[in-house]
Amino acid sequence: MGWGELYGTLTGYQGAAAIMAADRSGLIAALAGDGGSLDELAARTGASARGVDALVRALVAMGIVESIGSAYRLGPTGAPLAATGPDGLDRLIRKEAVFYALWARLDGAVRTGDALLAPFAERARTEPAAAEAFLLALNDLAGRVAPDLVPAARLEGARSLVDVGGGGGAYALAFSGADPGLDVTIVEQPSVVPLTERALAAAGAAGTRIRVVAGDATRRGLGLDERFDAALVSHLLHDMDPEAARAAVRGAASVLGPGGVLLVHDVFREQGDTDPVVALFDVMMLVENQGGRTHSLADLRGWLVEAGMGEPEVHSLGFTTLLRVEAAG
Ligand SMILES: C[S@@+](CC[C@H](N)C(=O)[O-])C[C@H]1O[C@@H](n2cnc3c(N)ncnc32)[C@H](O)[C@@H]1O
Structure with a gap:
């Protein structure tokens, strides 16, 4: 493991924290289905525009959320985060x-x-x-x-x-x-x-x-x-x-x-x-x-x-x- 990989392990908590925050703030639910624009997501969750902007863009970069024009929604990789059961991860987000x-x-x-x-x-x-x-x-x-x-x-x-x-x-x-x-x-x-x-x-x-x-x-x-x-x-x-x-x-x-x-x-x-x-x-x-x-x-x-x-x-x-x-x- 080189320095970069080691540092990546050290900062690995950030990705998990982003998903957990998206769940707790209601963003995962808001991003399911057709999702919405950043303004709509902020209005739906009651979260700040600044917070939604940062978190959603991070989730896009992580490959969890996709953007189509000005709309954002869970992509195929992120969809299990909003689903329950053996193919879902929503209960596992809360467990973790x-x-x-x-x-x-x-x-x-x-x-x-x-x-x-x-x-x-x-x-x-x-x-x-x-x-x-x-x-x-x-x-x-x-x-x-x-x-x-x-x-x-x-x-x-x-x-x-x-x-x-x-x-x-x-x-x-x-x-x-x-x-x-x-x-x-x-x-x-x-x-x-x-x-x-x-x-x-x-x-x-x-x-x-x-x-x-x-x-x-x-x-x-x-x-x-x-x-x-x-x-x-x-x-x-x-x-x-x-x-x-x-x-x-x-x-x-x-x-x-x-x-x-x-x-x-x-x-x-x-x-x-x-x-x-x-x-x-x-x-x-x-x-x-x-x-x-x-x-x-x-x-x-x-x-x-x-x-x-x-x-x-x-x-x-x-x-x-x-x-x-x-x-x-
Ligand atoms: C980690 S869970 C496993 C659940 C399930 N068997 C599975 O594989 O997903 C462990 C379970 O064992 C139960 N358990 C722990 N000690 C026990 C005991 N002495 N007698 C009976 N059940 C026990 C717990 O209450 C818990 O539901």
Whole structure:
């Protein structure tokens, strides 16, 4: 990396800040569809003419906004910023805006080793709307991965699936959509259960065989008295310290019968050695979750063996990895 690239990294925050400001000021919404002139955009958002002029011209230079005569609107690259769902980024702008403010205090987390956010179960109680928005943003990310994850999971023979720490339910919905006869149980922390139920209802889960129950991933049996043909543990382990993650692998394995399939989906340390985006994910976990981190595949393999599982198949899904492993028959 030369001086110029290094300086570009140092100033990289400006592009993200411009998008977040455009969202918060209402400019993204005003630029969607036919957009308008700078004067119209200022009138529609109530923002200053000077501010709109600077920000919109910056968004043009960034390739996000296009100008046609005196009118400005989101171009094809920028259109996802105004859209919701797996092809949209609007909920993800707001998710990242929360972290943007926290990363400005990253040195504090580095000094202490402590997360800068309260545990998610507490946030679900004290700020449920923000916690639900977070789960919906995760659903949008999951919606992009699910089309690759579901076929790699090969759950054809399974009649029941437990989605441990299922969050907003996007993976439960994807598996249910692929096999409407599959009984899917989402296990969530008690304070999160109502948020999961609302997210599922918003995603149109009525009529599916998906249910949500309170439990604890780190307990044997997950706190339930049931067995399942398959268990999914997606993006849960990175929220946990190694002991809790190990217990969660044991917990998920403990609800499987002989031949049951355990699916572990996450970001793992080995990938981060060469990919800065993945390596920075570990920093994100430092900021977000007390004890959270990217675990190593070697640790995970050890926890799987301890839990009585065999050798996993490893599927790279780009940013994330899916491990599929069967319980001894
Ligand atoms: C990062 S989210 C992942 C959501 C979803 N599985 C996905 O892949 O997008 C982690 C979820 O795990 C849940 N969780 C954390 N600790 C848990 C525990 N001990 N038992 C059950 N769920 C837990 C959280 O409430 C949260 O919804």
